[in-house]
Amino acid sequence: MDFNRELQRCLLPLGQAYSLPAHTYTDESFFYWEKRASFEEQWFCLGLAKELPNCGDYVLKDVYDHKLILLRDEQKQLRAYSRVCRHRAMDMAACPTLANQNSKSDISADKGNISKIICPFHRWAYDINNGQLQQSPHAQLSTTQQEIRLPEYRLQLWQGFIFININGLAGEFPKQLLVLEQQLSQAKISHYDIHPNTTKTNYEGNWKLAMEIAMESYHHIGAHINTFQKVSRASSTYVDHGNQRYAALINPYCKNIDRSLGPVKLDLFPPSSIEQHYQGFVYYALFPNLLIGSMGGFFDINIIYPMSKDSHVVEAFLLVPEGESNNPGVATILQQFDTIEQEDAALMQAWIKGLSSAQATQGPLTKLEEANWLFYQYLLSSLAVKNTSPISLQEV
Numbered sequence: 001m002d003f004n005r006e007l008q009r010c011l012l013p014l015g016q017a018y019s020l021p022a023h024t025y026t027d028e029s030f031f032y033w034e035k036r037a038s039f040e041e042q043w044f045c046l047g048l049a050k051e052l053p054n055c056g057d058y059v060l061k062d063v064y065d066h067k068l069i070l071l072r073d074e075q076k077q078l079r080a081y082s083r084v085c086r087h088r089a090m091d092m093a094a095c096p097t098l099a100n101q102n103s104k105s106d107i108s109a110d111k112g113n114i115s116k117i118i119c120p121f122h123r124w125a126y127d128i129n130n131g132q133l134q135q136s137p138h139a140q141l142s143t144t145q146q147e148i149r150l151p152e153y154r155l156q157l158w159q160g161f162i163f164i165n166i167n168g169l170a171g172e173f174p175k176q177l178l179v180l181e182q183q184l185s186q187a188k189i190s191h192y193d194i195h196p197n198t199t200k201t202n203y204e205g206n207w208k209l210a211m212e213i214a215m216e217s218y219h220h221i222g223a224h225i226n227t228f229q230k231v232s233r234a235s236s237t238y239v240d241h242g243n244q245r246y247a248a249l250i251n252p253y254c255k256n257i258d259r260s261l262g263p264v265k266l267d268l269f270p271p272s273s274i275e276q277h278y279q280g281f282v283y284y285a286l287f288p289n290l291l292i293g294s295m296g297g298f299f300d301i302n303i304i305y306p307m308s309k310d311s312h313v314v315e316a317f318l319l320v321p322e323g324e325s326n327n328p329g330v331a332t333i334l335q336q337f338d339t340i341e342q343e344d345a346a347l348m349q350a351w352i353k354g355l356s357s358a359q360a361t362q363g364p365l366t367k368l369e370e371a372n373w374l375f376y377q378y379l380l381s382s383l384a385v386k387n388t389s390p391i392s393l394q395e396v
Contacts, residue, residue: 022360025206031309045290081150085119160190176245192319207306215285218368227263239370247371252280269297287378
């Protein structure tokens with residue numbers, strides 16, 4: 001079967017549709033194609049506004065070959081710039097050993113506070129308010145050269161999350177998120193605090209694997225038989241609402257569950273309005289790269305960044321009720337989540353081996369994988385794949 005036909009099978013109605021072909025996870029040209037369509041041309045999540053509470057606060061963000069710095073300027077506006085110097089193309093954050101530790105302008109860590117953006121190579125400095133070159137020691141630049149600026153990217157703030165559009169041509173921020181926006185607003189997610197234990201982890205495997213594992217609970221009967229399956233049965237999970245932009249996966253709690261016990265501690269904080277409504281925990285998948293979990297009165301946030309066709313980074317945040325960042329009970333939750341993440345990591349490694357084998361084939365999607373099916377609709381529609389309009393990898 002040719003590649004075009006394989007992709008079109010993913011777009012069939014649920015009950016007839018198939019999983020993505022194996023080479024969409026392993027092929028270099030397909031990765032180039034999807035990163036352009038899903039991350040260059042579309043809005044995707046780059047972080048949380050509460051990472052940057054003060055003027056001058058910054059965090060570094062890498063998305064495949066884009067080296068970015070996300071910061072809050074002197075007027076408290078959020079901005080995203082390239083952090084590649086316009087002089088000799090140095091990543092201004094890649095050499096912390098050269099940073100002046102006493103300077104308020106040198107980038108010496110993944111996050112911090114600066115008054116300017118300074119390149120350690122020749123000490124060229126850029127304004128955090130507009131990316132304009134401010135100083136270029138001994139350079140004697142012409143008037144035109146003095147107008148150098150760091151490239152800046154479009155941002156959109158939504159429910160406390162920061163979204164970015166790299167090529168600047170994406171349309172209005174999606175209106176298809178209205179139902180989801182209402183649920184998160186009622187739960188007051190933007191009022192929650194970021195727990196200090198934020199992690200950024202490198203994983204082997206294509207970025208789509210992390211998204212697909214998280215957005216279906218069918219695998220509770222396998223990888224999570226001793227963890228999540230004891231909280232919510234895989235067979236009871238379902239997608240309540242969604243479209244080509246997101247999916248809301250509902251995981252009803254088991255009857256007579258003791259919320260004080262593991263494998264996930266659910267009684268530390270009062271349940272959110274989302275949990276109360278569904279009597280279970282919920283995972284929202286916002287395509288292409290944001291996962292929002294609501295359970296136990298806290299929010300489990302994962303942002304997926306593709307780095308290459310064979311690697312990705314997962315940035316994980318735990319959002320807790322205001323004033324609860326130092327609650328000692330959170331340590332138990334973090335330990336429990338670490339166990340669950342190890343289970344998923346083992347699952348991913350086995351999946352990678354299968355996808356790379358000569359025997360890998362498309363499999364039929366079940367009703368329990370409806371969120372994955374919606375993800376495919378997003379991915380392939382952004383790539384302009386249609387049932388009646390064959391495409392080819394050579395078009396990239």
